[in-house]
Amino acid sequence: MSTRGYDIAQVSGGVLAPAGFSAAGVAAGIKKRPGSLDVCVLDAGTPVPSSAVFTANTMAAPPVLVSREAIASGRLRAWVVNAGNANACTGEQGHADALAMAEVTSRALGCDLADVGVASTGVIGVPLPMTRVLTGIEDAVGALGTSADQDTAAAQAIMTTDTFVKQVAYTVEVDGSVYTVGGMAKGSGMIEPNMATMLAFVTTDASLTSEACSTLLGTSVASTFNRITVDGDTSTNDTCALMASGVVGDGPIAPDHPHIPAISAAIGRTCADLARMIVRDGEGATKIVEVTVCGAASEADAEAAARSVANSPLFKTALFGRDANWGRVAMALGNSGAAIDPARVEIVFAGITTCKGGTAVEFSEEEAAEALAHDEVEVKVDLHLGGAQATVLTCDLTYEYVRINGEYRT
Amino acid sequence: MSTRGYDIAQVSGGVLAPAGFSAAGVAAGIKKRPGSLDVCVLDAGTPVPSSAVFTANTMAAPPVLVSREAIASGRLRAWVVNAGNANACTGEQGHADALAMAEVTSRALGCDLADVGVASTGVIGVPLPMTRVLTGIEDAVGALGTSADQDTAAAQAIMTTDTFVKQVAYTVEVDGSVYTVGGMAKGSGMIEPNMATMLAFVTTDASLTSEACSTLLGTSVASTFNRITVDGDTSTNDTCALMASGVVGDGPIAPDHPHIPAISAAIGRTCADLARMIVRDGEGATKIVEVTVCGAASEADAEAAARSVANSPLFKTALFGRDANWGRVAMALGNSGAAIDPARVEIVFAGITTCKGGTAVEFSEEEAAEALAHDEVEVKVDLHLGGAQATVLTCDLTYEYVRINGEYRT
Numbered sequence: 001m002s003t004r005g006y007d008i009a010q011v012s013g014g015v016l017a018p019a020g021f022s023a024a025g026v027a028a029g030i031k032k033r034p035g036s037l038d039v040c041v042l043d044a045g046t047p048v049p050s051s052a053v054f055t056a057n058t059m060a061a062p063p064v065l066v067s068r069e070a071i072a073s074g075r076l077r078a079w080v081v082n083a084g085n086a087n088a089c090t091g092e093q094g095h096a097d098a099l100a101m102a103e104v105t106s107r108a109l110g111c112d113l114a115d116v117g118v119a120s121t122g123v124i125g126v127p128l129p130m131t132r133v134l135t136g137i138e139d140a141v142g143a144l145g146t147s148a149d150q151d152t153a154a155a156q157a158i159m160t161t162d163t164f165v166k167q168v169a170y171t172v173e174v175d176g177s178v179y180t181v182g183g184m185a186k187g188s189g190m191i192e193p194n195m196a197t198m199l200a201f202v203t204t205d206a207s208l209t210s211e212a213c214s215t216l217l218g219t220s221v222a223s224t225f226n227r228i229t230v231d232g233d234t235s236t237n238d239t240c241a242l243m244a245s246g247v248v249g250d251g252p253i254a255p256d257h258p259h260i261p262a263i264s265a266a267i268g269r270t271c272a273d274l275a276r277m278i279v280r281d282g283e284g285a286t287k288i289v290e291v292t293v294c295g296a297a298s299e300a301d302a303e304a305a306a307r308s309v310a311n312s313p314l315f316k317t318a319l320f321g322r323d324a325n326w327g328r329v330a331m332a333l334g335n336s337g338a339a340i341d342p343a344r345v346e347i348v349f350a351g352i353t354t355c356k357g358g359t360a361v362e363f364s365e366e367e368a369a370e371a372l373a374h375d376e377v378e379v380k381v382d383l384h385l386g387g388a389q390a391t392v393l394t395c396d397l398t399y400e401y402v403r404i405n406g407e408y409r410t
Numbered sequence: 411m412s413t414r415g416y417d418i419a420q421v422s423g424g425v426l427a428p429a430g431f432s433a434a435g436v437a438a439g440i441k442k443r444p445g446s447l448d449v450c451v452l453d454a455g456t457p458v459p460s461s462a463v464f465t466a467n468t469m470a471a472p473p474v475l476v477s478r479e480a481i482a483s484g485r486l487r488a489w490v491v492n493a494g495n496a497n498a499c500t501g502e503q504g505h506a507d508a509l510a511m512a513e514v515t516s517r518a519l520g521c522d523l524a525d526v527g528v529a530s531t532g533v534i535g536v537p538l539p540m541t542r543v544l545t546g547i548e549d550a551v552g553a554l555g556t557s558a559d560q561d562t563a564a565a566q567a568i569m570t571t572d573t574f575v576k577q578v579a580y581t582v583e584v585d586g587s588v589y590t591v592g593g594m595a596k597g598s599g600m601i602e603p604n605m606a607t608m609l610a611f612v613t614t615d616a617s618l619t620s621e622a623c624s625t626l627l628g629t630s631v632a633s634t635f636n637r638i639t640v641d642g643d644t645s646t647n648d649t650c651a652l653m654a655s656g657v658v659g660d661g662p663i664a665p666d667h668p669h670i671p672a673i674s675a676a677i678g679r680t681c682a683d684l685a686r687m688i689v690r691d692g693e694g695a696t697k698i699v700e701v702t703v704c705g706a707a708s709e710a711d712a713e714a715a716a717r718s719v720a721n722s723p724l725f726k727t728a729l730f731g732r733d734a735n736w737g738r739v740a741m742a743l744g745n746s747g748a749a750i751d752p753a754r755v756e757i758v759f760a761g762i763t764t765c766k767g768g769t770a771v772e773f774s775e776e777e778a779a780e781a782l783a784h785d786e787v788e789v790k791v792d793l794h795l796g797g798a799q800a801t802v803l804t805c806d807l808t809y810e811y812v813r814i815n816g817e818y819r820t
Contacts, residue, residue, distance in 0.1 A: 355499065
């Protein structure tokens with residue numbers, strides 16, 4: 001049975017767009033501002049096939065360690081998330097607190113402790129205010145619902161200094177079946193006194209197997225969340241999870257099922273949108289910059305080269321200044337470790353060729369500055385060596401980044 | 411014959427402090443501001459044992475390619491340097507221009523083309539104004555001298571947007587012999603429209619062999635110039651060279667000579683001072699930050715960890731804000747790839763312990779902010795895993811960095 005075509009359409013909502021889930025976001029008093037939503041519970045009603053990927057940071061926070069163990073079974077019933085405190089660098093107490101969050105959630109839901117994943121984001125090195133957190137969890141479980149309001153409240157309750165709610169949903173129709181995928185994320189907003197953290201939760205009503213969840217999440221993350229960078233730093237708490245309620249589909253959808261490409265496309269689109277929102281909301285960013293390297297000898301080279309350019313503070317600062325500074329791109333390419341023939345490099349800023357055959361091409365600085373004034377800017381590099389290509393999203397480096405991150409914690 | 415002790419003392423001057431060298435710095439009109447010195451010649455009078463290390467950037471500029479070939483013999487007579495134009499990303503014309511710089515220098519000096527090293531720094535992607543450059547070289551050779559004025563003029567002529575002249579010299583006395591080492595450098599000042607470049611030239615009157623030059627330069631660079639970072643970007647033109655006139659010493663001083671440790675110490679001190687000056691003059695920097703990681707399982711781990719912290723924009727911005735934000739240090743450690751036991755990590759900002767056993771230690775934020783207000787700040791990390799240690803120097807990330815690098819090129 002070969003795959004036929006499929007149709008994808010965006011729909012409203014986030015993690016509650018697919019059937020089979022309920023959620024809530026409540027104010028538990030963890031965040032400083034009174035009334036701010038800061039505890040979220042996302043519930044599938046019963047343990048369902050799930051997958052999650054976590055930060056590669058070796059200083060991974062206790063909630064990450066707890067969730068890594070829980071997800072090993074390939075099934076979870078719920079995620080509990082708090083914002084305002086990352087429960088990171090908190091030692092044994094932090095581990096006990098993360099377990100307590102799972103324990104109280106499971107008790108309130110009536111399931112096993114091992115069926116609950118835990119995520120935290122916010123200030124690090126400060127013990128969680130456990131009384132507030134646990135009360136908040138009980139409140140959230142009591143408030144679980146499926147309305148659009150709860151959908152948005154859940155997405156708000158995982159935010160730190162994000163300036164807007166990040167949620168999106170898609171349906172995909174294939175062979176007469178309609179699957180829905182939804183997601184919410186929080187991005188690289190800073191919270192005093194610490195680092196950016198990325199959290200993302202994706203739901204689907206497709207009856208994916210655990211293995212399919214793992215494969216689809218891995219593929220999507222590799223080309224979306226792992227291809228964005230704000231400042232090259234990876235937090236101790238990064239978590240990205242997928243849950244499949246199984247409401248739609250005739251029997252289990254394993255990785256070799258013919259509907260997989262369609263479902264994968266919807267999950268990919270959801271992750272890509274959330275990733276783009278995270279970059280757009282990067283600290284102090286005025287623009288999204290899409291760095292594409294093509295003509296590379298291998299995909300690894302293409303990615304290394306694109307990442308080196310996207311992470312270069314000199315490049316990012318130039319874009320803030322609307323400066324088509326291709327010399328900085330050349331420099332970053334040369335530092336990437338990718339195979340490069342300097343005499344073949346071509347660099348295009350927002351459609352304007354600035355460098356060809358490794359040397360300068362005349363162009364109008366005014367025209368370039370105008371093209372770089374837009375919210376979204378494309379920088380393309382052709383290495384003219386092979387057929388591999390990769391894109392990395394980043395943002396510009398601005399005064400505001402320095403202000404946000406340089407402020408006193410007090 | 412075992413090494414006895416030795417005494418090191420700082421003396422005035424730079425590359426002309428050791429006997430056997432002459433130098434000049436002249437204004438050739440390459441830099442925009444009229445009268446700015448921009449061509450430098452450093453001459454040893456005859457081909458002498460020499461060594462050089464260059465950028466690892468694969469987009470290395472033509473002067474680097476020309477100098478790599480010249481230095482292969484282990485002997486050079488002279489270096490010719492221009493500032494204001496990096497002759498990078500200039501293709502075949504750039505290569506011909508770099509060769510022409512060597513050729514005109516060698517003709518004026520009366521030596522072989524292969525006896526001349528070439529270095530350039532400044533704007534990239536723009537062809538060198540060769541008429542001016544070649545006239546400047548002839549003027550510089552005509553002006554060669556050994557006065558303190560010429561010493562300083564040479565150091566000025568290699569500057570781009572450096573805000574101060576970088577030169578230093580030391581003498582070292584061992585077993586009755588007195589050796590002198592001098593050096594000049596230019597740092598990570600930006601020059602429109604491009605990247606930072608580091609150039610450093612070190613001279614000594616010790617009768618080092620070529621092999622000894624290579625060994626001593628390699629050792630010194632590894633612990634000095636290779637242990638500094640302003641923004642993690644490596645330029646296309648970085649060059650660091652050592653020349654030994656051989657005026658002092660009874661016969662050749664090979665790597666196993668008993669005076670080597672003393673001479674090595676003087677070269678190391680010279681390089682360390684120049685490296686520190688480069689960081690102090692980092693773009694927009696308000697302070698030098700010395701990041702030391704000790705207690706690492708291996709020296710590679712110690713260096714990786716220190717480098718990861720020193721390169722973290724979040725860490726560098728926090729230091730601008732006088733914020734003892736140890737969470738960002740923990741995050742950067744976790745991203746370094748070094749072996750780390752999170753439960754053992756200790757982090758000390760300017761003498762104030764902020765984290766021990768991987769968790770927060772109470773400290774006064776006001777006291778910390780005061781301690782971090784100084785020009786030079788030490789951040790120490792003890793991984794409590796082993797005996798290895800490494801230090802990396804960096805500077806803070808400021809509004810001024812964004813301003814300097816984000817300005818229009820026009």
